[in-house]
Amino acid sequence: MKEFIVFKADGIEISLFQLIVCASIIVSAVIITITLTRLTRKFGDKHGISRKFIRLVKQGIRAIFYLSALAAMLEVLDINYHKVFGYIIYGNDKYTVKVLNILIALIIIYLTRILAFGVDYGMNRRIENHRMDRGRGKSFIQIVKYLIWIIGFSIIASSLGLNMTFVIASISALLIGVGFGLQHIFNDFFSGIIILFDGSIKVDDIVEVEGTIGRVLTIGLRFSKVLTRDNVIIIVPNSRFTTEKVINWTHNKEATRFHVNIGVAYGSDVRLVQKILMSVAEKHDQIVKIPKPFVRFNDFGESSLDFQLYFWTVNDFLVENIKSDLRFDIDDEFRKNKVEIPFPQRDLHLKTKHFE
Known part of the structure; x- marks a missing residue:
């Protein structure tokens, strides 16, 4: 079985035995991953752990075992790691994108998500313990998370060999080119940044916009979600809060x-x-x-x-x-107390005239 070759190309020979071993590795990795993810979900439900955190843990488990399975299969197939991870997916005179670059980018995205979750969890704990104002705390969380993602994507761009100066210049030129067509979107975007930094409107504030009163649920970069008295969530572009008349009832410190x-x-x-x-x-x-x-x-x-x-x-x-x-x-x-509530009344006087 070891001598029975089923594939041969570019100096790589794969026998039937190696294929069976690789299939066993894949099946084992899938079974172990499914088992561990189910146990993780049950553990999280039992102890009331955040579902978002459990989802991150499950994704990490899948990544670890699938990468381990890949490494084991490469070892069984006697394939050089450097050839696989050094394979050029795209390249030109200025930069190249290899499999290793893509893998590093995915790892950075995962670590960025973990870091953003850690900030969100830690700040929410401070808010729940009344060590920080809820509205300002939520705004601060959003700002920090955006900064974390900006740094993460900058690291990814650098790992891919992109020149950040060139990237920023290209984005600036693109924004100028489409700015006139998307000016409302950019207006909402910068309005969101202003709202998050100046704190004029915060999460849980009671606001009135165009006669509609509601509680602010979330403040995003482009729009915010407001829960009305009818228990309906409406999407409000952030530019409405900065360019139109808005009543923030929460700013009234007293009744x-x-x-x-x-x-x-x-x-x-x-x-x-x-x-x-x-x-x-x-x-x-x-x-x-x-x-x-x-x-x-x-x-x-x-x-x-x-x-x-x-x-x-x-x-x-x-x-x-x-x-x-x-x-x-x-x-x-x-x-x-026999106090009467009236209703509108009209007295009608009829006059008659006798004709001879």
């Missing part, structure tokens, strides 16, 4: 004032109405005690006496729910 409109029928006891409204507001657990709620007798309307109940709360995002609770409680109290 924010809101109000509910109420109308009662003419003839109602206005002092009783005031007392009811104040008691309802003071009972709600989402309304702060200081500043104290107050009632304003706003106007004598066409069909009602118009009041406004003013209150302060720190829960800006769910303030509509607070208003709804107040309206329910006000209606209950009005029914108990």
